[in-house]
Amino acid sequence: AQRVTQPEKLLSVFKGAPVELKCNYSYSGSPELFWYVQYSRQRLQLLLRHISRESIKGFTADLNKGETSFHLKKPFAQEEDSAMYYCALGLAGFNKFYFGSGTKLNVKP
């Protein structure tokens, strides 16, 4: 069965510190992986997706098929990064998405 695991419910770091939000998935097929973010009082929105291999707002994520992971990283956290982050697995071609339980990132001044 498909599953997305985000082991940390809450991650607190100080401004300027590196941050890594963990995401592991289980899926036997070819996955599409995403990070979505929900800032306070805003809609859930796409942060980045593995297929584009891009850096958004300083965040990057690398798909590691061997470890079935898609961890989100940023070298220097900013206070405006405080939000709820969800890792999502999309089943290729089916438009079905499975979300992790989310990690709340709190960046302290």
Add this chain to the structure above:
Amino acid sequence: NAGVTQTPKFQVLKTGQSMTLQCAQDMNHEYMSWYRQDPGMGLRLIHYSVGAGITDQGEVPNGYNVSRSTTEDFPLRLLSAAPSQTSVYFCASSYKVSGANVLTFGAGSRLTVL
């Protein structure tokens, strides 16, 4: 473009009552879906649709019905509300960007069932 519009934003129901959460999108997206968001459980897929006239079940479909008569609209019906359906509901539509489907979410509807 308004994007994905959900109504109502808030609703309180009594156990056994029925209601419909409305979802509309003006982006001509073929795919639409409904999720519920519960603390500690993330978002779970309730139902989805790959086009007008086609719907299918997600992870947690029990107690919910959907229909897709037009590309724009994808209402979610609760036939007999239960306290376990207290949640925040999100509608999303999706499009392909460079081969990967990307979800666009509505603002959410907070439902409380007493």
